[in-house]
Amino acid sequence: MHLGYSAADEAFRVEVRAWLEDHLAGEWGALRGLGGPGKDHEAVEERLAWNRHLAAHGWTCVGWPTEHGGRGLSLWQQVIFHEEYARSGAPARVNHLGEELLGPTLIAFGTEAQQQRFLPRILAVEELxxxxxxxxxxxxxxxxxxxxxxxxxxxxxxxxxxxxxxxxxxxxxxxxxxxxxxxxxxxxxxxxxxxxxxxxxxxxxxxxxxxxxxxxxxxxxxxxxxxxxxxxxxxxSGWGVAMGLLGFERGVSVLGQVVGFARELDGVVGLAREHGALDDPVLRDRLAALKVELEVLRFQALRGLSQVTGGDDSAAGGGAGSIFKLVWAGWHRRLGEVAMDVLGTAGLTIAAAPYELDPWQRLFLFSRADTIYGGSDEVQRNILAERVLGLPREPKGA
Known part of the structure; x- marks a missing residue:
């Protein structure tokens, strides 16, 4: 697998980065960092307006075929878009489930009438x-x-x-x-x-x-x-459609997720430096391990994307989607645990009444769910055992 980017890809990266720098200013700039896991309640209306601003400039559904209103970007250009979007600190998009999951599912499995009815409204962020x-x-x-x-x-x-x-x-x-x-x-x-x-x-x-x-x-x-x-x-016959949708769920947007993880890790390292926790060799070693694991995680995601076509089920590519889900969920939980160890007793008290959490407390609490939602660790391991390795099904209790 070739992991490099072509000159055209790098030119596209410059285009995406420049557009985001130009437009994430003024009222839009105030939205940087809002939304996302554990924070989806933040500035919903403002983020929706930003999502529609993206749509008006052709930056929604970038991987969709051009005949359905998308840009028809290559796999690597889609990766670049999601990485640059995350790197810019742009607010979490409100339209993810329509844009990344249902839209591609309708393109793959829907009727022409369904595509004409729903795809334009997803593209324009008119229906969520x-x-x-x-x-x-x-x-x-x-x-x-x-x-x-x-x-x-x-x-x-x-x-x-x-x-x-x-x-x-x-x-x-x-x-x-x-x-x-x-x-x-x-x-x-x-x-x-x-x-x-x-x-x-x-x-x-x-x-x-x-x-x-x-x-x-x-x-x-x-x-x-x-x-x-x-x-x-x-x-x-909805099972096949449902499994196809889950295949899209672990698509190119996960690379943006990895960029977000890197930003969180940098924040925890800064927190450890501020609290003097980097003097602890055990904690320093844990942070170094998280750094190395994150690099491996990114390459695992890239390899998986190269082996799986969007809409394939969870066994595709040797269970690449299930492996990646297991790896990133466990990594993120460990990051939250390290953040709490860095904070020490300060992590046990709220930032303000009645229940205002700081970012590290929110990271720790939300990451407890990472190994459950989107298919629990147990389900992912069963997929790998039964459907990839061909092992016998897990016996059911009486």
Whole structure:
């Protein structure tokens, strides 16, 4: 695998960097560093306006094919865009689930009518999306979905509950995996449905997190309805669509995530220097290990991207997506733990009443969830064991 960038790629990097420097000024400059994991409640309306500013200048959906409104960027140019975006400190985008997950899924699996209806609105950041996968009692076990969908005339009617639904409280649409064939089990008989949130049959309840925000939600579907033609793929074949979407989830935007990790690590090193903690050889060694591991993590991500096509399921590329999820989630948790060790007893008290956390406390608390959301460590290991290595399935308890 060749990890270098061509002259054209480097020229593109200069273009992206210059545009961000020019536009992240004035009112937009005040948004630097806002949003992101554990902070998605910050400046939502302002970040939405910034997202639409990006769209107006052609900087949303950059990897989409040109026939669907994107720039059709190469893999490496997409990597460059996400790295430079993260490096600039630009605010976290509000449109991630639509732009990076549902949009590519509709391009790969949707009908022409679905593409024409939804893609332009995602591109322009006019409609926001939330993901209806996890359920109480199922969690990362997506095949254990209990939400039901039945076709009544020209509409699907849904009953059930979803949980850990990111950004549902300010989104207009929800993509839902529901069991549409009575008596079906596991991954059979599931359908992938597009459901409007603003209707009587949908109730969204924010979940307050340890970090103080409420970016996750419970969503109750009680006779919720959506048009019969808003099923992606064939009815009953939603498992393949859902797995394809998860393949897009671990796409090129993860390289921007690694840049964000590097900024956090630099901040923890600065904190350790300020507190005199670098004099501790054990802590200094832990920080050095995190630095080395982060470099390995970046190359692991690049190698994985070169082996997997967007939309492939979790076993593709030797389980590259699952390996990367395991590695970065564990790394980020360890970074949060080191940050708390650097702070010492100061990490045990809030910055201000009633519950204002400093960035390092928020990092520690939110990173506890890294090994759970997006597919828990246990699920990723099972994927690697069963679907990549061909080992027997884990025995189920009686």
């Amino acid at each position: 999306w939330a993901q209806g996968y996890s359920e109480p009692g199922a969690g990362s076990d997506l095949a254990n979905v209990q939400t039901r969908a039945r076709l009544e005339g020209d509409a699907w009617v849904l009953d059930g509950q979803k949980v850990w639904t990111s950004n549902a409280h300010f989104s207009q649409w929800l993509f839902v995996v529901a069991r549409s064939e009575p008596g079906s089990q596991r991954h059979r008989g599931l359908s992938f449905l597009l459901v409007p949130i603003d209707q009587e049959g949908v109730e969204v309840r924010p979940i307050e997190q340890l970090t103080g925000g409420s970016e996750f939600n419970e969503v109750f579907l009680t006779g919720a309805r959506t048009d019969a033609d808003l099923v992606v793929g064939e009815p009953g």
